[in-house]
Amino acid sequence: MEHTRELTSVSWAAARQATLHCLTGCAIGEVLGMVIGTALGLPDAGTVALAVALAFVFGYALTMRAVLRAGLPFRQALGVALAADTVSITVMEVIDNAVMLSVPGAMEAGLSSALFWLSLAGSLAVAFVLTVPVNRWLMSRGRGHAVVHAHHH
Structure with a gap:
């Protein structure tokens, strides 16, 4: 017997708010990881791994x-x-790191480069836009940030 969750209506505004909350933690970790990895001269894979790990730590x-x-x-x-x-x-991490890695020279540009910072900001913006519908879908099924809302007073 298959268990189905009741679907609830979730506004785009609520999904954007949940995604913005997620983006805040992700961005703190992502930026910090990119800055540390770039400053230390880590290879792209090491910098991305550090950024992803810190995004999860700060997001959680x-x-x-x-x-x-x-x-x-x-x-x-x-x-x-x-x-x-x-x-x-x-x-969010898959999208923003894919965008960052796809911009030619962005990872090698260095911390004083506009290319680095604009690519990072752009990657986070793209990740936000593409994650909003995911969060809306999750919330409409009682998952994702709907779990947090159940504990707010």
Whole structure:
């Protein structure tokens, strides 16, 4: 017997807000990872791996901060963060790193280059736009950021 979740109507505004929340954590980690990796002269793969890892750390941390404030114990807050953000962060990271790697010279441009910063900003903007429908779809099925909203007072 197949278990189906009840679909709920989710506004585009709510999906944008959830994606903006996700983007905040992702962007902090992504920018920090790109800056550290570039400054250390890491190869592209090392820089991307560092950026992705930090994007997940900061993305989960921002969600956990909110649900911990709502009174959940740490272990349960971690579970909520994993359920709420894993798909969204994954989609966002795949997109923004693919864009960053596809811009010729962006990864090698260096921290003082407009090409580096414009490519990074552009990659995050593209990731935001393409992740909004993913988050709307997840939320309409009671997943993603809908899990977090269940714990807000």
